[in-house]
Amino acid sequence: MTLTLLHTSDWHIGHNLYGRKRYEEHEAFFQWLLQYIEERTVDVLLVSGDIFDSSTPSNRAQSLYYDFLHRLSRSSCSHAVITGGNHDSPTLLDAPAALLSSLSVHVVGRAPEKPEDSVRVLRDAAGDPVLVVCAVPFLRDRDLRRVEEGESMEEKDIRLVEAMKGYYAAACGHGEFLRKTMSPSVPLVGMGHLFVAGGRSENGDGMRELYVGSLARMGSDLFPPYLDYLALGHLHAMQRAGKKDHFRYSGSPLPMSFGEARRSQGVLLVSFNENGLAGIETGEVPRFQELLSLKGDLLFLEKRMETLKKEGSRAWLEVICQGEGLGGGLKEYMDDLMSGSFLDLLRVGYEKSEGGCFLVSDGVEQLSDLDVREVFQRCMDVGEVPEKRRAQMMRLFEDILSEMAIRDGMAE
Known part of the structure; x- marks a missing residue:
């Protein structure tokens, strides 16, 4: 058995750089990606969050996304698994999930209430299982627990960390159970969108602290050791996570800032054979705009x-x-x-x-x-908000944006 996965993340469709829209770059990237998938005979595409740059993407940004998925369905790629990131609207991603599943595109925008429901079993044309994916999207506080009255920020941090660990343990544990009931040779892959301890980010890359205190950087022990590969998103620089060779960030395919443009961008080609993980190869993405x-x-x-x-x-x-x-x-x-x-x-x-x-x-x-988050950051600059309070305020602001996106989705 041979199986080839392509791991990418942080597309940020709709991103603008100091007033310059980047639709043409994303269009060129998708054209390159489809060609790369055909040349390397990719079986499964994994996209680990931040599909869009905003929770309210423009019509053109959405058009680029759906046009790519339509063309992907006609390629050699049999399946795609897409998870939501902190920039994405879970409601917007999940809305066409049932329709996209008919194209073998599996979308998990919002974390399911039951972690087991994030697991996807991918099958070949004969109906035989070829891959088990624990497709965990970006985990928000409200997805995991209820806030307890009178709890301090430190207590909230500790409980949220434990809730995240519990979520991954349940999702991956269910994936491992399914794998064993089918065939131990079927690869088990995890997905996530978060900052793992030791991760590197370029100065000025637009990274935002998603959690307060200890939650800013989660340890790699959050993920079970029996995963055959972990496809992560959120950090824009391609790198290993927790010094484990099979835990990887693919990085963003386009540089999100001048700082990020100092290095190359790419995707990760992951291959499996009958003995398990066979290799991880980097595919360098061309620079479509210098x-x-x-x-x-x-x-x-x-x-x-x-x-x-x-x-x-x-x-x-x-x-x-x-x-x-x-x-x-x-x-x-x-x-x-x-x-x-x-x-x-x-x-x-x-x-x-x-x-x-x-x-x-x-x-x-x-x-x-400007993105609404950039405006909020600058308002904090003008208001001289102390550094120690900024992470908390940004997290609360992200909560407000998420609530607005949810309400907008309901109104539609």
């Missing part, structure tokens, strides 16, 4: 701009000026240097001598370009 961060003094920036113009570059730029600069006239000066080129300046500012970056208010960024 992102360049230029940092240096004015002379360096002038030379780099001239070189890029001669090369006919179409890059989106972040420009950070070091040393003596032009004050508020930096953006206008850079615009003059780019005149007649295909370059696009998205972000400009000065680096302080003591470190950090002061961005010039240049009118590039509009309120409509």
